[in-house]
Amino acid sequence: MENEFIIKGNFYYCDEKRELVEKTGSYCIVRDGISEGLFDRIPKEYAGLPVRDYSAFLIIPGLIDLHTHAPQYTFRGLGMDMELLDWLNTYTFPEECKYSSLKYADSAYDIFVRALKNSYTTRAVIFGTIHAPATLLLMEKLERTGLITQVGKVNMDRNAPAYYVETTEKSICETEAFLKSAQKYLRTKPILTPRFIPSCSDKLLAGLGEIQQRTRLCVQSHLSENRSEIEWVRELCPDAAFYGDAYDRYGLFGNNCRTIMAHCVSSGDEETERMAHNGVFVAHCPASNMNLSSGAAPVRRYLERGIRVGLGTDVAAGSSLSVASEMVSAVQASKMRWRYVSQDKPLSLEDVFYMATRGGGEFFGQVGSFEKGFEFDALVIDDSGAESALKFNDRDRFLRSVYLEKECRLEAKYVRGSEIRLGA
């Protein structure tokens, strides 16, 4: 009985054409974590099920964060005065190094995990550090929240400071140990995580490619984020046709390997074609890309090419875990791109809502909608704090709940049909 119930309320989601669907006063039948679809009335065969009535609220699919760095949550809001490579050396590597201490990891990850649990995010794909023990501790904490995540122990064996680098052998060996220990979780899965090409030797990539072949695990990394980084990759990998090719040569770029590439701000035509062909997921991180002066990714072009795009908060280059705020930034960045770079139509709120739900959700399977067969991830949003003298129609209430997220409150949050216990 616990596994079957009915949620009543005002539902909003995107259909596969990226159009907003509003179903107010509807009923969603949830069985074993899966939606049986939305109904105007309770169908006879479900008449006895308990009804949770959220009529006063808005219900949207849980938001998906395709790219964020858990260890960097400690210094969010700092270091916004540099571009990528300097930022990594000045702020990021010294901080990530601290997670060699499990004591530090314990206190830092407590704060990160609590913030993620209480956010609009239901599923996330997360970078840890190079340390397997700290990353397993992070997974342990995430597992207890009820959220569904994939978490990576980071691999890096070159071009990093001596205090924060692995030998190739140790990197592979610790990854194997990490994967073995990480098998015990239900909702928290490991993901292969080469940091980015500058940090990974060919030998390391080959080793990770071999592990991927054997385990069929997913892969996450960074791609074509910042000009100086791209130039550096060109020098480091003269044989690669383009940045993404340097991953693809080792089987770490889509195809039979489910892959997320963060950023893709400056991917050229060849790289774009390869992403489309290989089914690579792009994690679009617009706030981070503005903060590090990287630019605005050509998302319209990716969507039109049929590339799968989700959103990422990219803490700490992004300063918050809010995917809703990332939706707003994505629209803004696309308008700046339209104004100054190309005539591609700016992203609409429907486009970014799609990306934040179904777009990123597809990485996890049938996720990001209330249609029949989708896993039931839902946010029940109390928008009464976003005061106005106006009475809004349903679509406008939804729009406001995105732009005015900070004035709204999460009444309840479900992941795969289970309610998350919000708060401390």
Next chain:
Amino acid sequence: MENEFIIKGNFYYCDEKRELVEKTGSYCIVRDGISEGLFDRIPKEYAGLPVRDYSAFLIIPGLIDLHTHAPQYTFRGLGMDMELLDWLNTYTFPEECKYSSLKYADSAYDIFVRALKNSYTTRAVIFGTIHAPATLLLMEKLERTGLITQVGKVNMDRNAPAYYVETTEKSICETEAFLKSAQKYLRTKPILTPRFIPSCSDKLLAGLGEIQQRTRLCVQSHLSENRSEIEWVRELCPDAAFYGDAYDRYGLFGNNCRTIMAHCVSSGDEETERMAHNGVFVAHCPASNMNLSSGAAPVRRYLERGIRVGLGTDVAAGSSLSVASEMVSAVQASKMRWRYVSQDKPLSLEDVFYMATRGGGEFFGQVGSFEKGFEFDALVIDDSGAESALKFNDRDRFLRSVYLEKECRLEAKYVRGSEIRLGA
């Protein structure tokens, strides 16, 4: 005694060179609303004064909002799918028209004023609607908060829908009546407010120029925001050398008339020179400019030319009253401009902190610092909600309080030495 006290705490402000000054564990002597300066110890002559101890918190000057539209607060977060001119006709004019009803104005302005009172803003320059009674009601409510503001009854006699336009005569006549009634407030002053050139005939501008000469009131309007608007002004005013010249011909563009021009996204060299020469204040509204696809104003160029620049939230093209969030947007927009438009150095957090405090504060006089002689406007910020495993130095605590404003809490707020009663 009430008028003399000491504030103890960790102070942050910008000096006139736009450099951040930190004075932790310091004492600010406040007499009759004015700072006597910051001291490491309490000077002997002030030894008997009561001390308010905010040692656990951060203290920064109150933030200044040089440009926002009170009647538009009702629909913040909506209508982000259009550029300026369509947005005005579709969303803005129909909404502003409703303020012909004092009942509507009463309920809408209650919400706006409460939000402003509880925000980081201590002083603001505000557009009302064309309706004198509603705008006076807004002033009445603002006066009770203790904030210091200037508020304008909007003038518009052409190129507006029939339901929301005035005759030239009525516009002038109602302005005179408005100014007369508005004299009674201590902290809430009227400001002349021609909407923008497309809405104001030459005759109306001449009339307002005449009133300005007589009253020495300040002026606020919009300038060079959006491409289609600028093109339209060129058609409407073939004799004006540039957009701003159309104001200047009627004495409404600086010089002996203290003037704020919002936006200035696309001001050319001639217009920039005139702004510098006339001492016009630019209200930079970066979030609004991104939301309406206008672009990013060349703020670095303005600062280097010695033009006075403050920040504006521009609700409802901006979706919140947060000047701190505008600081973040200003840095981001300048980075996008650096990446795609020109090699002007992006704005630093010091630059935007200056603009949010002293830059905008100068419009009100000696405002925006804790140096001797400045009016004591202060925010006491509790940053303990912005959790982290790290211990931060004082500068970093300050930076975080800007980027993570939503995780912080206002412990107290002072305007000209008086504490504001926060809450409902």
